[in-house]
Every structure is written in C-alpha cells, then in structure tokens.
Amino acid sequence: MARTHWLFGDQLGPAFLAAGDGGPPGDARVLMIESRGVFRRRRFHRAKAHLILSAMRHRAVELGDRVTYVRADTYREGLRQAVGDGPVTVHHPTSRAALGLVRSLDQVTVLPPRGFLVRQEDFAAWADGQRSLRMEAFYRRVRRNHDLLMEGGEPVGGTWNLDHENREPPPRGARTIGAPTPYRPREDSIDEEVREDLDRWEHDGDVSFVGRDGPRLFPADRREALTALRRFLHHRLAGFGAYEDAVLADDDTLSHSLLSSSLNLGLLDPAECVEGAEAVWRAGGAPLNSVEGFVRQVAGWREYVWQLYWYFGEEYRTSNALGHTAELPDWWNELDADAVSARCLATALRQVRDTGWTHHIPRLMVLGSHALQRGWDPVAVTDWFHRCFVDGYDWVMLPNVVGMSQYADGGRMTTKPYTSGGAYIDRMSDFCRACPHRPDRRVGTDACPFTAGYWNFLHRHRGRLVHNARMSRAVHGLDRLKDLSELLEQERQRGGGPP
Template sequence: MADAERRWCFADQLGPHFLDGGDQPVLLVESRAVLRRRRFHRQKAHLLLSALRHRAAELGEQAVFLRTDTYRQALGRVKEPLSVCGPTSRAAAAFVRGLDGVTVLPSRGFATSREEFEEWAGGRDSLLMESFYRRARVLTGTLVDGDEAPAGGKWNLDKENREPPPRDGRLPLPGPYRPEEDEIDEEVRADLDAAEADGEVSFVGRDGPRRFPATRAEALAALDHFVEHRLAGFGPYEDAMLSGDPAMSHSLLSAAMNLGLLDPAECAAAAETAWREGRVPLRSAEGYIRQLIGWRDYMWHTYWHFGRAYARSNALRARRRLPRWFAELDADSVRAHCLSSVLRDVRDRGWTHHIPRLMVLGNYALQRGWHPAAVSDWFHRCFVDGYEWVMAGNVIGMSQYADGGRITTKPYAAGGAYINRMSDFCQDCVYRPTARTGDDACPYTAGYWWFLARNEERLADNWRLAPQLRNLDRIEDLDEVVARERHRKRP
C-alpha cells in the first residue's frame, strides 16, 4: 500500500481494526442523501451521525471529514488514492468497485472470512447454522480444547438456556451500561430537528437519550460492564421476555458491533476468558459466543452467498401490506399486551432483544402474511442495529420463512401458549392465550391456525409441522378462526 493512500471508512467501519496502523490517514463522509433514502427511526439516525462525528473528533487532523449530499460529491474533493474495507451492502460494494483510484480490501469486522465460509459451504445440500458454528469455533479456536474438541464436552448448550422468566418479574442483575451524551450529541439532535422541520427528512419512532455506544471507549466500557455484571445471567434467560425489562440480560452491544466499534472476536474472547477464570457459567459464555461467531457471522456470509435474489424470496406467497399502525409504531392502538409492549419498545428505543423480534413482531407478521421484503425493510429502518445484511437472513429466512427453509428447518410460528410460557405478557392482557375463538381469542393462537390453514399445501413436506398440520382436520371451528383473523384490523 502506498504511503499516501488514505483509508476511507464508512459509518459502520469506525473501529481501529479497519485501519492498518494507528496513524493511517482517514477519510470520513457524512452523506445527507443516506437519511433521505429510507424513513429511519429517529434514534437510529442520531446514533449513526453521533458515532461518525465522534470518530472524526477523535482522529482530529488524521482524518478528512466531509459533509456532503452524496458520497460521490465528497470523493470529488479528495485527490489522493484511497483504500476501503469491503462495505456491508451490495449497493455500496458495487459503488466502490466502480471507482477509479480506490483499492477495495477484504471486509473486516467478522470472526470468519467469506472464503472460509465458502470453503465450508461448498458441495453441501444443507447450510444449517449449527454446522457452521462448530466449524467457526475450530477456525477461531474459540471454546475449543485439545484436538478440536468443544470446551466442556458439548458444542451447544442451548437446551440449558430456555428458562422462563422469574415469577416475580425481575432479573437480579444491574442494568445495562448507559453512555452520557455530550455536545456532539446535542449538535446532531439540533441538525436532525432542523432537517425534519425543513421537510428534508422524515423519521419514525421517538427521539430519546442515546442508549448505545457511539465511541470505541464507550463500547469497551459497555463490553466490560456486560461481562462483569450481566453475562452470567445471559444463558438461562436469553429466550425469556419481561414486559418491564426490555433488556433482560442481553448485552446491547449489537449496535456497537454493527458500527464497527467492537470486533466480535474480542467480545467472544472476553466471554471465554470470563468462563475460563470461573466468573461465568459455560452455558452463558457459550450462548453468547454462539450469537457472535455463530449466528452473526452466519447472517453475514449467507447475505453474500445467496445473492441479490434472496431478498425477494417469498416461498409462502405472502403479499399483504404492512398496516399503518405497525408501520408507524402506533403501540397505543394495540390491545394485545405482548405486541403493544414490544412495539412500544421499538418506538421509544429503536431496539428490543432477539426473542421479541422473532416471536412477537416477526411471528405476528408471518401469521398475517405480510410481504417479507416489507417486513425486512421495516426491521432495517426501525432498529438501531438494523442493516441490510443483518435482516436478509434474520427476517427473510428465519422470521418469515420466505426462503422456504434454506437456513431453518421450520417456520417460527407459535401461538399464545409459547408467549405465555416465556414471558409475563399474558398476565395483564385482554386476550386469553388458550382461546382461538370469541372476543377474548388470542390473536397469536388464532393466527397460528390461520397461518397453517393458509399454507397447508406449501408446508406439507415439512416433517416438523406434520403433527400440527394433521390437527387442522380436527378443529371444528377452523372456518370461524380463519374468517375472523383474515378480517382482523389490529390485535
């Protein structure tokens, strides 16, 4: 690399691991056009701009920081050659590859490389995450002992990590790390207010105090706080939900990782060290590490592996539009306690952990037959950690089963019984989780049977759903359930 080459870092490449030396010259660009392309959550826009401007302030004269309408305008003001780590979206990757004078390097910020994934995937009929996760453990040497043996004797302790929440509705844990806002945050908020007042941009969700790291120092402090105070409780309750505790025992580090402030490998190493030093149980360390070098890397690799057409997958022929109350995060108009609570968390925080995303938000969208691409776009825009590569596999594949089972073995559809077992939502709800008909019929319970009835032929070959599909013929009031749910305006 020539000495004069400057490293162009996108707003999700803000950590030191995107540079090849501490004194490497840097280019940072704040593009106004990015916020006009989609109607993002207000707190997502604030976090992104805050992190970018904080990084520019940290680097000082080492960085050229340009605020322009488009990236191309900014590049026109840079005369020296540039290098850039592979971007995280296909559109950005195609853009940088088409530029003269820009060297495109392999992507960074993931525990395994795309070449390693393709070598593993080659010739396989099934690309299940669990198999990749085991390979990633070996490749990275994470939680591995001896001759490629899993630490503790098992690769996956997920069966030990499915406990319902405590009956008293509280986890005995300190709260998550909270950063303190500064003058840069104030400046960003004022700029967003002005842009919105001028009609230049429009947002969903509510503004609020910044809850997620915007600097490397904050991200490291948040990681230390999680490992020291919250990781031990992560394993048992990682699939549980509480209406009064949207964070539960989760790390809230996904946004920092997706901004490039943390490398997932260092987070996994911190969790493994905590286990080997006897500070956390193995099931918590393994459960967290599986989310990082297993699921997160897997989502990244499948985004590129399956190609552009994957985002348009619609195996279940779901074509309904997102209702306005959902698109606008109108939690107060929803009666179902679980959905109202989770939608309120998204409205007020731009975040909720992975089980409400999958089993409350995604589950409801799947049951109703909303168009999967629209659901994926909604998650992308409304979550502070949402990116195109994140939502392709998580929403199109896992949540909406629109890929027909390329990465999961069954649709993640469930009735009210699941939500009742894994949360306290049903205690104060106007609906009964066991009822599928009547005025107090749970929209998830009734919706589950409507989903199966609507997709009976398409799911006929799915062995995991065979018992439930056989039960369709035994439900005497199925026609009533289907008719009611088809015309339900809101839960």
C-alpha cells in the first residue's frame, strides 16, 4: 500500500517533503487536515487563525493533485476519512500534545523533526554535561558547529556577543527610526475564502476569537516568505542592531525582521535565514552588530527555546516557583487597550489586538513584566501569549513565558526575573512623555504602575530575591523607601484593574 505523509499546519515548507535523512518516501502522497476543533477548544486571535488557515490552503493549492486536504472536527476523524488504517508518516510535531497523538496511532511512523539546526539528541548530550543551561554557551556551540560568523575557529570581530552595541534608545524626539518598510503581502481569493469561513463560524457561535483580523500582514506561502526574507536582509538588516531593544509608539516594527511567523509555520528554514544574513555582512551590506544580533535571535535563542521545551519535560509547564495564582482580568483577555491609561501597556495591547504581533521588548518588558508584577498565574499567561500571537506555538511560549518572562521556573532558564520600573521604559521608548503616569513616581494619582509594581514585586518576594546576586542590591533598596507602606496599600487597592 502506498504510504501517505501527513503535514501539520506548521510544516508547510519544502523541507518537510524533502527525501533523505529521515524524510518521507519519495512516492508518498500528502495529507493535510484542517481541524476546526483546534479553534473551538481555545480562543485564538482572529488574525492568527486566518494566517494558519490561509497558509495551509495555499500549500494545498501548491501541492495540487498530490495532496488530500481534509476538513474535519478532529485530526483522528480527518485521518480516518483520508486513509482509514493505511500507513502514514509524519515529521516529529512541534507540541507535546500532537506528538502524543501521533505516537498513539499504530499506523503512524514518526520521522525526525525538521525546521531546526540542532538535533534533540545532540542538545541533550550537551545539556547533560552542563551545570547550568545558559543560552550564551549553547549559542557559541551552534556558531562553531555550523560555522556561522567564524574565522579560523574564532568568532569574526573577536567577540561572540555584540549585545552591548544593540541597546541604543530611540533617537530623541523621533517618531520613527526611518527604517525601510517591511514586506507586506497582498491578500487573494484564498484569504477571502478563509475570512468568509471564520465569519460564518463566529456567526454560528461555533468558534470565538479575540483581536482583529485583516488585512493579512504576514506571509502565507513560500514565495511570500522568501520575499519577506530578502526584503529584510537587503533593506532592513543593516539598521536592526543598534535599535534592537528600542520601542516607539508610532513605529511598531522598527527594523525587526517580522520573520518569526514564517519560520514557525515552516515556510522558512533557519539555516537560510542566518546564512543569508552572514552573506550580506561578508558583502559589506550590514554591520556586524546587526548581523550577529539577528543570528543570535535565530540560531541562538530560537534553537535554545525549542530544545528546552523538550529537554525540561512536561512537568515544566506547571512550574510556579513564585506561587503566582491571580486570574487574568477581563480587560487583558479581551485586549481592551482603550481601558488602559498607561501608554506603554495600552500601546502594546493595541498592537496585539490589531495585528497579533509586537516585538520582543514590549512582549517581555511591558506585557510580561506587568503580568509578573501583578502575580498572575503563569499557566494562564503562557496560554494567553500562545493564543494571541501569530507566531505563538506551545514550544515557543512555554519556555519564553514560564522561564524568561514569568520566572516561574525559579531560575532554571535565566539568572533573574526580567522586570523593571518605569525608568527602563522611559529610557528605551517614547511612551512616558505623553503618559499621565510619571516613571519616577511610586505613589499618588500619577504614579507609574511599573515603578510601583516593581517595588511591590520585590517586597512580595524579598525572601527569595535577596539571595539572587543580580537582584540583592535592588531588594535592599526597599529599606530606603519611606513610602513603602503607602505603596503597598495603593497596590492592594488597585488589584487587577487596568493601570
């Protein structure tokens, strides 16, 4: 019997059908299953649902007669309709739930994962010999093993990490850094069909979404993804490094690549992204700090997060070292940016509401920091980030939120909680100048919710954080606050209301 190869909705690039090295049989037919139940079980961002369905349907059109495209309520139902009990291969899925499903099916043979630079067994062999799993050591290993930005066994420029050059605040008084515009695709008849289906599902009460949809902002096929990659490499990469951590209220994208959704859908391969960036640098088209910063994001952080997702095990999901249990408030779940007066938080929520995306600093130092300071349940915060971002998948958000953003793992992934008062936001953005809250005020009607929240967070977790070498000095600063009692009462009364 001819074998069928199953493509999940985040396995849409050519790498997932390439023969050799654990690939599917060359004569295999292709199966794609569009499961409405996935969207029924969780309240995803409308733009995310649109992108995934558009990308799947575009891939099906590309594959033509080779593909069987099934629309079913569940994957099991779709598999039964398409092949019965016939043999199926599938590349290692990207979530534990999907992996558990395919492994439970006797007819399915699971092939090695694709779309990443490092094999899981190689990472495990390295990690088992480490006292701590810090990204920098892993990143250097990837650079060496894949000969990325290397000369004679040493990093080009004589240093591995140019992060110190990539922390410039935005130009004072500027509303934009003046970067060339990013690539934006044009919608087509497939997008029109997807939008009509989503409208019908919502109208019938079958599915509920959050956020706004349209126009589609991110690539849905390989051609669009390659166009977006070329646009970034040749027009935007040069300006990426210096302002990598900067934020501007009127410039949502700055010089960021906007390639994460294409990578996570499998439309782009990480090797072609980082090798393309290195080629631009070697041709003199971009400075080293910009190229190294981008390579570190893709070959360093993205690979590291993928590997930790599997290495830490399923129990990592419920890590809650700080004991945070507060529920996410309705204004947050509904992305109600208009309910929020703090300009930084309102802007970040608006970006998520309208596009399903914002870059890594608003995610970490505004959205994630606020959730951490409020003591929200990290499981719920992880689920929110997963559902509300177009590039969010279980493997992406679990380490990023539990470990990096919420410090719920107690330091297994990072050396300190990533949160701050308003001074950091003021230094790295233009938010505070037109905000009713003052970044230097802890108490009062004009107190900055991040400044007050930061000190309240340190007070709640003083016993743990005073022993953290990177936090002890800040914790001891609590002793100098004459208004600490007033601040704590102010934060108690604020509760889960919008700042």
